[in-house]
Amino acid sequence: MADKYKRDFLKFLLTSPLLAAIGNAQETEDLDPDLKYILELKKLLISDPEEAINIFDLEAVARDKLPPAHYGYMATGVTDEQSQLANREGYRNLKLTARRINDVREVDTSVEIFGRTWPSPLAIAPTSSQKAFHPEGESAVAWAANKYDLLMMLSNFSSTSIEEINEIRGEPVWFQLYARAHLESSLQMLKRAERAGCEVVVLTVDLMGGGRRETLSRFIKRDTRDCVPCHGEERSPYRGRPMLDEIDVDAYIESPRLYDADLLNQIKDVTDMKLVVKGITHPDDAEKCIEHGVDGIVVSNHGGRGQVSARGTIDVLPDITTRVNKRIPVLIDGGIRRGSDIYKALALGADAVAIGRPYLWGLGSFGRPGVEKVIDILSAEFKGVMRQMGTTSIAQISASSVMKNL
Numbered sequence: 001m002a003d004k005y006k007r008d009f010l011k012f013l014l015t016s017p018l019l020a021a022i023g024n025a026q027e028t029e030d031l032d033p034d035l036k037y038i039l040e041l042k043k044l045l046i047s048d049p050e051e052a053i054n055i056f057d058l059e060a061v062a063r064d065k066l067p068p069a070h071y072g073y074m075a076t077g078v079t080d081e082q083s084q085l086a087n088r089e090g091y092r093n094l095k096l097t098a099r100r101i102n103d104v105r106e107v108d109t110s111v112e113i114f115g116r117t118w119p120s121p122l123a124i125a126p127t128s129s130q131k132a133f134h135p136e137g138e139s140a141v142a143w144a145a146n147k148y149d150l151l152m153m154l155s156n157f158s159s160t161s162i163e164e165i166n167e168i169r170g171e172p173v174w175f176q177l178y179a180r181a182h183l184e185s186s187l188q189m190l191k192r193a194e195r196a197g198c199e200v201v202v203l204t205v206d207l208m209g210g211g212r213r214e215t216l217s218r219f220i221k222r223d224t225r226d227c228v229p230c231h232g233e234e235r236s237p238y239r240g241r242p243m244l245d246e247i248d249v250d251a252y253i254e255s256p257r258l259y260d261a262d263l264l265n266q267i268k269d270v271t272d273m274k275l276v277v278k279g280i281t282h283p284d285d286a287e288k289c290i291e292h293g294v295d296g297i298v299v300s301n302h303g304g305r306g307q308v309s310a311r312g313t314i315d316v317l318p319d320i321t322t323r324v325n326k327r328i329p330v331l332i333d334g335g336i337r338r339g340s341d342i343y344k345a346l347a348l349g350a351d352a353v354a355i356g357r358p359y360l361w362g363l364g365s366f367g368r369p370g371v372e373k374v375i376d377i378l379s380a381e382f383k384g385v386m387r388q389m390g391t392t393s394i395a396q397i398s399a400s401s402v403m404k405n406l
């Protein structure tokens with residue numbers, strides 16, 4: 001294994017707790033790690049979602065089952081994966097101090113956002129192209145979100161339409177939009193979501209282009225299948241995207257990405273939907289959003305898929321929540337893999353947390369039951385941590401319980 005990149009990426013994979021069960025990672029690195037990793041995972045692969053002990057068990061199955069190019073698309077960040085790693089490191093570096101002598105038999109995990117009470121602070125982040133991971137795609141995720149009554153965001157690059165998803169979810173989801181300089185097409189999609197009953201638009205502002213998805217490129221190289229039957233001769237990533245059906249697709253995709261303050265004003269002018277901006281990592285930008293009438297923000301670096309060398313989102317969160325000071329809801333995503341991560345994010349001021357890859361692991365491994373298992377595991381872990389910490393409601397979770405490990 002000469003390639004330094006590959007070694008780093010394998011180290012990244014080796015951080016999966018699944019491998020803790022295998023034993024000595026040092027020894028694993030002495031052999032061909034790629035081969036060793038796959039062999040060991042195969043020994044441990046589960047065949048039923050109910051066997052999953054943690055969400056990484058589902059990641060292993062998704063990795064095994066999915067075509068390499070599709071798994072690569074799910075797993076990839078940019079360049080050396082440092083931003084993706086930073087998201088995880090941020091949580092690992094935080095430790096919790098528990099309070100005792102409290103009655104914790106009853107734990108209430110509910111939160112309120114925009115006047116709606118959610119039974120859990122766990123939300124579904126928007127991810128594109130979910131039929132690449134399972135034929136049921138976004139529908140399977142919406143069924144699971146319906147079952148657990150979770151806040152769900154749908155990407156404008158989804159492989160299922162907003163109308164279908166709202167119906168399955170049983171209520172309008174939050175519609176996520178990538179706006180482009182060709183404003184007409186961007187606003188047409190927004191209007192379609194509004195007609196479908198959506199009350200919240202999530203404007204993603206953190207994908208500026210230019211990010212090199214090296215992990216994806218490497219997985220594509222390993223994929224020997226013929227992609228033409230699904231992706232067409234032109235291999236367009238925009239094929240089969242129902243939200244693009246009614247717009248001038250060429251004008252939309254050929255126009256540059258544009259996320260300036262004017263755009264915020266223009267969106268506010270054309271819709272009464274609440275506007276949430278996703279991709280904030282600096283307190284000054286949070287302030288700018290509030291100045292322009294934005295109703296909520298998502299602290300996010302796109303799961304390390306856009307910007308290189310980003311700080312972990314949990315590391316940038318406290319400065320942002322301090323500045324926002326409860327004026328608008330603050331959500332966070334990136335690297336949330338454990339119930340304790342949810343707890344830490346709430347302690348540092350987030351109103352809710354969203355997951356991306358974890359529910360895709362569930363989807364890619366077993367479809368709807370896999371997604372449900374991921375939600376089940378994270379919810380149970382979070383409830384367990386609330387008990388261990390002596391907290392029985394979200395309001396009791398405080399910053400004083402979280403410390404950086406020095």
Ligand SMILES: Cc1cc2nc3c(=O)[nH]c(=O)nc-3n(C[C@H](O)[C@H](O)[C@H](O)COP(=O)(O)O)c2cc1C
Pocket residue numbers: 073074075087125126127128155156157176204278300301302303304305333334335336354355356357358
């Ligand atoms: C396969 C994939 C596709 C994504 N597509 C979108 C998208 O269409 N719109 C968007 O705003 N974010 C998208 N994201 C980013 C997620 O919304 C979220 O910010 C990120 O996955 C959170 O990090 P995590 O995967 O570590 O949980 C995507 C992420 C992944 C993994």
